[in-house]
Amino acid sequence: MEMEDxxxxxxxxxxxxxxxxxxxxxxxxxxxAAALLADGGPITYLALDQxxxxxxxVLRQRGVGHGDLVPTLTLQRPAxxxxxxxxxxxxxxxxxxxxxxxxxxxxALFARLNAPLAMADEELLARLPAGTEWSGDVVCPxxxxxxxxxxxxxxxxxxxxxxxxxYIMFTSGSTGTPKGVMVPHRGIVRLVxxxxxxxxxxxxxxxxxxPLAFDASTFEIWAPLLNGGALAFVDNPKPSPLDIGEAVRxxxxxxxxxxxxxxxxxxxxxxxxxxxxxxxxxxxxxxSVAHAxxxxxxxxxxxxxxxYGPTENTTFTTTYTLPSTGPLPSxxxxxxxxxxxxxxILDSNMHPVPDGAVGELYTGGLGVALGYFADKERTERxxxxxxxxxxxxxxxxxxxxxxxxxxxxxxxxxxxADLQVKINGKRVELSEIEAIxxxxxxxxxxxxxVREIRPGEKQVVAFLRPAQAWPDEAAIMARLRETLSPEAxxxxxxxxxxxxxxxxxxxxxxxxxxxxxxxxxxxxxxxxGDPAMAPAQHKAAREEAA
Numbered sequence: 001m002e003m004e005d006x007x008x009x010x011x012x013x014x015x016x017x018x019x020x021x022x023x024x025x026x027x028x029x030x031x032x033a034a035a036l037l038a039d040g041g042p043i044t045y046l047a048l049d050q051x052x053x054x055x056x057x058v059l060r061q062r063g064v065g066h067g068d069l070v071p072t073l074t075l076q077r078p079a080x081x082x083x084x085x086x087x088x089x090x091x092x093x094x095x096x097x098x099x100x101x102x103x104x105x106x107x108a109l110f111a112r113l114n115a116p117l118a119m120a121d122e123e124l125l126a127r128l129p130a131g132t133e134w135s136g137d138v139v140c141p142x143x144x145x146x147x148x149x150x151x152x153x154x155x156x157x158x159x160x161x162x163x164x165x166x167y168i169m170f171t172s173g174s175t176g177t178p179k180g181v182m183v184p185h186r187g188i189v190r191l192v193x194x195x196x197x198x199x200x201x202x203x204x205x206x207x208x209x210x211p212l213a214f215d216a217s218t219f220e221i222w223a224p225l226l227n228g229g230a231l232a233f234v235d236n237p238k239p240s241p242l243d244i245g246e247a248v249r250x251x252x253x254x255x256x257x258x259x260x261x262x263x264x265x266x267x268x269x270x271x272x273x274x275x276x277x278x279x280x281x282x283x284x285x286x287x288s289v290a291h292a293x294x295x296x297x298x299x300x301x302x303x304x305x306x307x308y309g310p311t312e313n314t315t316f317t318t319t320y321t322l323p324s325t326g327p328l329p330s331x332x333x334x335x336x337x338x339x340x341x342x343x344x345i346l347d348s349n350m351h352p353v354p355d356g357a358v359g360e361l362y363t364g365g366l367g368v369a370l371g372y373f374a375d376k377e378r379t380e381r382x383x384x385x386x387x388x389x390x391x392x393x394x395x396x397x398x399x400x401x402x403x404x405x406x407x408x409x410x411x412x413x414x415x416x417a418d419l420q421v422k423i424n425g426k427r428v429e430l431s432e433i434e435a436i437x438x439x440x441x442x443x444x445x446x447x448x449x450v451r452e453i454r455p456g457e458k459q460v461v462a463f464l465r466p467a468q469a470w471p472d473e474a475a476i477m478a479r480l481r482e483t484l485s486p487e488a489x490x491x492x493x494x495x496x497x498x499x500x501x502x503x504x505x506x507x508x509x510x511x512x513x514x515x516x517x518x519x520x521x522x523x524x525x526x527x528x529g530d531p532a533m534a535p536a537q538h539k540a541a542r543e544e545a546a
Contacts, residue, residue, distance in 0.1 A: 066091030180373030202228030245273025284425030
């Protein structure tokens with residue numbers, strides 16, 4: 001049994017449309033309606049349209065045109081949305097850059113893009129790389145305010161097509177060489193138009209809370225703006241969870257996306273802050289059934305949706321609407337494919353597995369990205385010809401996630417086929433962290449793992465086996481902070497003379513984590529294995545154990 005799109009109408013209605021054409025429809029339909037809500041007052045659809053046109057005029061004068069890449073180092077504010085629209089209207093693609101990345105990663109990212117021009121907020125100009133890393137031009141909206149304000153609010157430009165690149169989102173950047181996922185217009189349109197997993201119309205107010213370099217922002221921004229709704233912002237350039245409740249009350253927010261960990265935190269500590277909502281969508285990690293049950297009790301009127309999807313399939317692939325009454329299934333399913341999407345559970349030979357059997361999830365349809373930026377080899381490994389599609393040239397994305405379909409037809413997440421995990425909703429490759437550690441002086445072997453310190457909150461910990469001399473832990477941590485994204489930096493380094501193994505001689509990860517609560521240097525196996533030093537074949541054993 002294979003999961004096809006649930007409505008059968010999205011392929012025809014969204015396959016040929018772009019973000020620009022969908023937004024233009026809303027401008028024509030509701031020009032005086034509020035598009036953006038911030039402390040400075042509402043910004044109407046017409047005003048946002050003209051604002052983005054004026055920015056586009058300035059960018060065009062600086063040479064930006066169809067097919068160009070424009071890195072954006074901006075904060076979560078209305079101006080960023082206007083910038084994105086301006087770039088898309090010129091047929092170019094925006095590339096959100098996370099300002100919280102280490103300097104080395106930002107420099108490497110700009111060097112890879114080799115874009116002639118970038119946009120950056122005044123507060124973030126100092127984060128731009130300089131010298132040999134990147135020597136392009138910079139447009140700062142705050143510095144160019146006068147030119148933007150006096151530019152022509154009308155824009156004549158060939159509209160982008162559905163297959164044109166809309167943005168590149170860099171993900172899984174554990175080592176400083178993150179993957180640049182290239183998402184076309186059709187992927188965004190398919191995510192938010194003719195969608196049935198949540199209400200998206202002109203009565204909804206969404207909150208823009210996710211970091212702009214996190215793909216959840218794609219849903220937050222374009223779901224309201226391509227459907228006539230409003231997009232609200234928090235009054236803080238670096239928003240915290242405490243800002244959510246204030247923004248919900250101030251702007252009348254009705255729809256909110258939260259990572260699974262943040263959802264748990266809000267339900268545990270401040271459920272009254274999100275009580276006014278009509279819809280909560282959550283994802284990025286396994287949904288806690290206990291917290292979902294509590295949310296149903298405390299917020300019985302709220303529509304709760306569990307969402308799953310890799311960046312490579314434009315934010316959401318499957319969704320599961322939690323029933324308002326009755327027992328919740330455990331584990332909570334990730335549901336069924338959204339409109340314009342296919343989900344196939346396949347074995348190692350890419351043959352469908354029976355319902356109830358575990359297989360790897362492959363996803364196809366309009367949401368599939370164009371591949372990885374400047375990485376043909378990785379693209380060919382992950383984006384495969386779709387043998388189930390009727391149209392030629394269609395691709396499947398291999399997620400690396402192990403799943404099964406239950407008796408009700410819903411997909412359940414089982415685990416990863418590799419050492420990839422989610423920390424605060426962002427992908428972290430444990431194997432890449434291990435590779436960096438094993439290049440450090442006096443480190444013979446390394447194991448990166450994840451522990452849950454409280455429900456929904458995880459952190460990376462790393463175990464090291466010394467080589468000729470004891471490694472310098474302070475120097476290693478300093479190097480990791482320079483190299484890794486914040487969520488990938490281990491909270492602790494534990495140096496051990498030996499790693500525990502199980503009876504089969506394989507690395508015992510459970511016992512390794514248990515040593516965090518035992519006296520140093522005394523690892524023991526929960527499986528009763530010999531706590532001898534893992535032999536030279538540790539790397540192969542580690543991969544097999546994973």
